[in-house]
């Protein structure tokens with residue numbers, strides 16, 4: 001018997017990424033020049049004013065101790081988050097009761113489930129989706145029901161299609177736009193429907209919005225909290241990871257309904273002692289990043305997006321340009337398994353893209369390319385893709 005096993009861990013779904021990592025490591029061992037377009041991890045550095053703020057704050061011995069407020073977060077950081085929500089989304093949140101800093105938003109997903117749900121509670125999770133939502137619910141002992149995101153609905157949740165008994169039992173529903181992996185942005189009208197659903201069914205509405213700044217339409221994507229009455233039912237997770245190239249810093253937040261924010265806070269007060277004070281101070285600087293820095297970043301993603309969409313269309317994939325996020329969600333020809341495509345792409349071009357099945361069964365038939373690869377490498381990857389023979393042979397058998 002394993003020394004350390006739990007039913008909780010055993011209940012997690014098999015991790016497709018384990019197999020992906022194995023195959024990629026094998027290709028590297030065999031000497032292939034692998035270009036990894038799988039990771040959603042910005043390749044450009046954190047803005048220099050943020051690094052400078054960290055450097056200065058790290059000199060101050062007060063930041064070498066437990067941070068003021070512990071897991072509640074520095075009052076100044078909470079105030080900066082509140083001001084950012086007001087500027088970015090025209091949303092007012094009380095920094096005392098409706099804002100909580102997180103060590104990256106992913107950490108908050110689990111603490112939300114542990115603090116707000118009981119074992120056996122029903123949680124609705126979109127499919128395809130970032131796998132952490134389902135994992136957090138399962139680790140908290142909740143029951144997960146998948147809600148399909150279908151191309152015919154623009155990959156938005158169709159609240160009317162959720163069976164009445166399921167809606168009545170649900171304690172929480174997740175949504176995330178701009179969406180990883182489908183790259184669509186949700187309009188405010190969608191959020192109005194979401195809030196209405198949550199109010200009617202007495203369900204906690206959980207929005208994950210880390211890509212709000214990464215949109216190709218010129219405006220930030222909306223927040224669910226712009227909808228009247230949203231705070232009665234909703235919280236929003238957000239993150240500095242993607243907008244400010246800060247994935248390694250672990251800085252994020254949950255804002256919105258004070259009961260739910262309070263539940264996450266109680267979990268964290270019993271689990272951690274908050275983010276490093278200097279990281280919180282540098283995070284304030286990040287939230288004050290001038291718009292031109294973000295738009296220069298978007299110019300880079302736009303250039304890369306155009307290169308990838310052109311290449312994939314050239315090889316015969318009917319790709320829609322992403323509306324937001326730094327991903328391209330490419331549909332494969334009917335009947336082509338995403339894992340087979342992944343394997344063939346790796347073998348023929350040494351390029352890595354994530355098979356859609358990694359995001360759930362409704363992700364099957366798609367593959368996700370990330371734009372967070374330096375320009376020259378991305379061009380090289382797309383040159384290889386365009387030059388490859390037989391990347392899309394007819395009707396590869398489904399293998400799941």
Ligand SMILES: Cc1ncc(COP(=O)(O)O)c(C=O)c1O
Nearest residue numbers: 040104105106130180239241252
């Ligand atoms: C939809 C989504 N939410 C959350 C995260 C994690 O963000 P953080 O770095 O803040 O934990 C990611 C990272 O890939 C993501 O794609």
